[in-house]
Amino acid sequence: xxxxxxxxxxxxxxxxxxxxxxxxxxxxxxxxxxxxxxxxxxxxxxxxxxxxxxxxxxxxxxxxxxxxxxxxxxxxxxxxxxxxxxxxxxxxxxxxxxxxxxxxxxxxxxxxxxxxxxxxxxxxxxxxxxxxxxxxxxxxxxxxxxxxxxxxxxxxxxxxxxxxxxxxxxxxxxxxxxxxxxxxxxxxxxxxxxxxxxxxxxxxxxxxxxxxxxxxxxxxxxxxxxxxxxxxxxxxxxxxxxxxxxxxxxxxxxxxxxxxxxxxxxxxxxxxxxxxxxxxxxxxxxxxxxxxxxxxxxxxxxxxxxxxxxxxxxxxxxxxxxxxxxxxxxxxxxxxxxxxxxxxxxxxxxxxxxxxxxxxxxxxxxxxxxxxxxxxxxxxxxxxxxxxxxxxxxxxxxxxxxxxxxxxxxxxxxxxxxxxxxxxxxxxxxxxxxxxxxxxxxxxxxxxxxxxxxxxxxxxxxxxxxxxxxxxxxxxxxxxxxxxxxxxxxxxxxxxxxxxxxxxxxxxxxxxxxxxxxxxxxxxxxxxxxxxxxxxxxxxxxxxxxxxxxxxxxxxxxxxxxxxxxxxxxxxxxxxxxxxxxxxxxxxxxxxxxxxxxxxxxxxxxxxxxxxxxxxxxxxxxxxxxxxxxxxxxxxxxxxxxxxxxxxxxxxxxxxxxxxxxxxxxxxxxxxxxxxxxxxxxxxxxxxxxxxxxxxxxxxxxxxxxxxxxxxxxxxxxxxxxxxxxxxxxxxxxxxxxxxxxxxxxxxxxxxxxxxxxxxxxxxxxxxxxxxxxxxxxxxxxxxxxxxxxxxxxxxxxxxxxxxxxxxxxxxxxxxxxxxxxxxxxxxxxxxxxxxxxxxxxxxxxxxxxxxxxxxxxxxxxxxxxxxxxxxxxxxxxxxxxxxxxx
Numbered sequence: 001x002x003x004x005x006x007x008x009x010x011x012x013x014x015x016x017x018x019x020x021x022x023x024x025x026x027x028x029x030x031x032x033x034x035x036x037x038x039x040x041x042x043x044x045x046x047x048x049x050x051x052x053x054x055x056x057x058x059x060x061x062x063x064x065x066x067x068x069x070x071x072x073x074x075x076x077x078x079x080x081x082x083x084x085x086x087x088x089x090x091x092x093x094x095x096x097x098x099x100x101x102x103x104x105x106x107x108x109x110x111x112x113x114x115x116x117x118x119x120x121x122x123x124x125x126x127x128x129x130x131x132x133x134x135x136x137x138x139x140x141x142x143x144x145x146x147x148x149x150x151x152x153x154x155x156x157x158x159x160x161x162x163x164x165x166x167x168x169x170x171x172x173x174x175x176x177x178x179x180x181x182x183x184x185x186x187x188x189x190x191x192x193x194x195x196x197x198x199x200x201x202x203x204x205x206x207x208x209x210x211x212x213x214x215x216x217x218x219x220x221x222x223x224x225x226x227x228x229x230x231x232x233x234x235x236x237x238x239x240x241x242x243x244x245x246x247x248x249x250x251x252x253x254x255x256x257x258x259x260x261x262x263x264x265x266x267x268x269x270x271x272x273x274x275x276x277x278x279x280x281x282x283x284x285x286x287x288x289x290x291x292x293x294x295x296x297x298x299x300x301x302x303x304x305x306x307x308x309x310x311x312x313x314x315x316x317x318x319x320x321x322x323x324x325x326x327x328x329x330x331x332x333x334x335x336x337x338x339x340x341x342x343x344x345x346x347x348x349x350x351x352x353x354x355x356x357x358x359x360x361x362x363x364x365x366x367x368x369x370x371x372x373x374x375x376x377x378x379x380x381x382x383x384x385x386x387x388x389x390x391x392x393x394x395x396x397x398x399x400x401x402x403x404x405x406x407x408x409x410x411x412x413x414x415x416x417x418x419x420x421x422x423x424x425x426x427x428x429x430x431x432x433x434x435x436x437x438x439x440x441x442x443x444x445x446x447x448x449x450x451x452x453x454x455x456x457x458x459x460x461x462x463x464x465x466x467x468x469x470x471x472x473x474x475x476x477x478x479x480x481x482x483x484x485x486x487x488x489x490x491x492x493x494x495x496x497x498x499x500x501x502x503x504x505x506x507x508x509x510x511x512x513x514x515x516x517x518x519x520x521x522x523x524x525x526x527x528x529x530x531x532x533x534x535x536x537x538x539x540x541x542x543x544x545x546x547x548x549x550x551x552x553x554x555x556x557x558x559x560x561x562x563x564x565x566x567x568x569x570x571x572x573x574x575x576x577x578x579x580x581x582x583x584x585x586x587x588x589x590x591x592x593x594x595x596x597x598x599x600x601x602x603x604x605x606x607x608x609x610x611x612x613x614x615x616x617x618x619x620x621x622x623x624x625x626x627x628x629x630x631x632x633x634x635x636x637x638x639x640x641x642x643x644x645x646x647x648x649x650x651x652x653x654x655x656x657x658x659x660x661x662x663x664x665x666x667x668x669x670x671x672x673x674x675x676x677x678x679x680x681x682x683x684x685x686x687x688x689x690x691x692x693x694x695x696x697x698x699x700x701x702x703x704x705x706x707x708x709x710x711x712x713x714x715x716x717x718x719x720x721x722x723x724x725x726x727x728x729x730x731x732x733x734x735x736x737x738x739x740x741x742x743x744x745x746x747x748x749x750x751x752x753x754x755x756x757x758x759x760x761x762x763x764x765x766x767x768x769x770x771x772x773x774x775x776x777x778x779x780x781x782x783x784x785x786x787x788x789x790x791x792x793x794x795x796x797x798x799x800x801x802x803x804x805x806x807x808x809x810x811x812x813x814x815x816x817x818x819x820x821x822x823x824x825x826x827x828x829x830x831x832x833x834x835x836x837x838x839x840x841x842x843x844x845x846x847x848x849x850x851x852x853x854x855x856x857x858x859x860x861x862x863x864x865x866x867x868x869x870x871x872x873x874x875x876x877x878x879x880x881x882x883x884x885x886x887x
Contacts, residue, residue: 036055146158185221751855794846
């Protein structure tokens, strides 16, 4: 993966710091402060050294000659030429750092960059740096995850995309997660079959997590070569979730096409008036050859299928066009002549399924209704014949019994033996026959099989009744047309014109009333069962008194009673405390004020030590169009929904905080990069080095603030900002800075708001920089005391030196550097800066009070309150304010 180099020492120009451990040669990295910054793994095993060891302590390990070469390189920036027998090679890393490479075994170290001529060494270093930059840029810019590791499990290099796909990548694959190890095949023995140079790949595809929502990742691994006898492998990991979903979508589309083609109805998809897809059934119904419907105008197909000229229904402004424009439904019936000359009737339905536009999408469905149409014509013919027969019977009744036939009550006259003498039109309709069908026949021909039927007891009634007496009865009648219905009537004993006794029956059909009563009873029973079995609380209250008239077991539990019967007839004041009852009555009144709508409320209940959220809806009930006499309440437990909404909000907040931290991290890296570029410019232009050094310090201070915000979900602590700026200045100038913390009892955890963090950081950076630059002694450290008081924060910076006569900080003009910049950046409210000198020390005191600094506990509480959902986002606020009470 790395460009070839003349020796192991030259590889240091290409290898990142994380890959130094992969070298078999011991490597020592010496910093500009003449101390050992780090050692690779080979050096740790071979040498008894630790990071931070001074150069003077390395003489016994390196020897006099190698120690002298290293000292000369650090002081004069030019190493001594190597002498015969030197066991080590020096490589300049830039920025005052040198790398010392010791041979892994005894013998000559081989050629190094220092032994080459100056022009060849410079050209070789530039070429290696360009190749390293191009390699790293390619490695980080590819859209797939890349990882380079060896057979021991050491991760040599990985890019950012890999961390985005599988999470944090450890240095050792043995510490990696199961997903990464499964993708790379680590620990399974499958990588042993990959040989260097054979070009074979191991391909593996896994799902990130169980279930339908996990991402699908695909990994390809091959052996990239050998390094010092150890195999190296290159792994490529990419997200193939979209490809997997596309395959599933194509499979579902094929299944849907099969269902549409096998459907017994004709189905076509429209874009505007054009047919973009249709099944074969649709074409056969319209008598269209196979394939000609695709791309055709639906209006032309309908006109061709019906054999008619263009009709207004098929115009652009007709019903079809209106349905496509307004998103409605167009339904009609069309008649199509088949090849056999027979008429076929189809029901046409066109519905728009997409948004409106110049070519809206719609679905057209054709279903066969020829048999239904034929039956409809036959029924119309039968109805016409029946009307003609009824007219003829009516005319006959008008001629014979004009008066009695005009009444709606069925009247039947029977003789002493129970034979029918005459019956009027209403009775004939009841019995389902004509007059001739009943004359002379016994009355029990329309009676049911019941033995005590009144029509079977005609003779007994003659004997029991005297003339003029009547008896009431209610029974079922079996009509001649097969109908069975209920009647109610009176039986009266009378005397006919010929002097013989007759029995007259006056009857009324009450079958519809009985059926209605039965349906009402059945509906009430079904409604009661539904109410009792419903998982929601249902209650019906009187609109005037608010007394409970009906409720189920769930509502009884909310009312605090064991059985529903215990709450019947009780008012809210009888069931709840006074405060809760007043709220309920107010909600009842609000619901009654809107008789045509539904009123919604939310209640917080505490039952069995658990808070529950119930969504209640009130609906006024009225009989017909009259006044409201009842109020229906339906309440549903929505605790799980509210908990889910809260969890979703918390997840969104966590994602936002993660994004902000990533932005701060990127800003810090960019600022540090800018500082490095400015430092390089200062090295090339010595005449502007002091000015650029100040700007570099300011940029580093801003970068430190953004660095503190990475991984921090709250505001920045004042102590962290002061420590970070002090460490940054100390690293820049190499001058020691001692920090002292003085925290008073009861002092709050002071933090800086986001708007004040950068100005305060720049102010402290300028004060620390001035203290280091103007210090009278290079060895005397700069002292900083941070005092966290109960009402303010005080920062005192002292350095050895003095102020000139008549110095006053308030006479300093506001500039872009020095104390002028401090005066310009310092907040105007509750922030002050004073400077004085005494006993050979110069002291700068910065005092910050609220609102420049804030109490950390109060700021965290305010942040949590601002991130909580506002009342306007609650699901129930569109109906009313939330009501809370306990049972």
